[in-house]
Amino acid sequence: NRGGDGVIRSLRVIGHEARVSLQTDRRRFNPYGLHGGMVGATERNWIEKKGELTRAPSKGTMTLDAGDAVILETPGGGGWGAPTGRR
Numbered sequence: 001n002r003g004g005d006g007v008i009r010s011l012r013v014i015g016h017e018a019r020v021s022l023q024t025d026r027r028r029f030n031p032y033g034l035h036g037g038m039v040g041a042t043e044r045n046w047i048e049k050k051g052e053l054t055r056a057p058s059k060g061t062m063t064l065d066a067g068d069a070v071i072l073e074t075p076g077g078g079g080w081g082a083p084t085g086r087r
Contacts, residue, residue, distance in 0.1 A: 003033065003040045004077030012069040020062055026075040027058045037079030046071040 011020075024043050031040035045056035048069040056062070056070065064070065 001037075001080045003031065003037065003079040006041055006043075006074045006076040007072075009072045009074075010069055011072075013064045013066050015066055017063055017065050020064055020070050022056060022058065022060055022062075022070070022072075024058045024072065024074075031075050031078045033078035034080050036082035036085075038083060040076040040078045041073075043075045044073040046073075 022045055024045060026040075026043045028042070030042050033039050043058070045058060046053050047056045047062070047064070048071065049065070050067075053071075
């Protein structure tokens with residue numbers, strides 16, 4: 001079976017500044033596959049300030065201004081079984 005799908009979430013600050021705390025995992029090590037399955041994607045976090053994207057840490061707290069956004073790309077799950085054996 002193919003691994004699970006990851007999710008992309010984009011949260012934009014409206015009005016006033018906001019404090020954002022991140023506590024995410026699977027940044028350095030991919031979610032593993034089993035019985036020959038492939039690994040899943042790693043997670044990625046981004047901060048958009050004044051239209052510019054920069055990588056955000058996996059853990060930490062930051063202040064975002066109105067119009068800024070945090071973008072979270074969660075990891076997909078690893079697969080189960082060799083891809084060549086699928087129909």
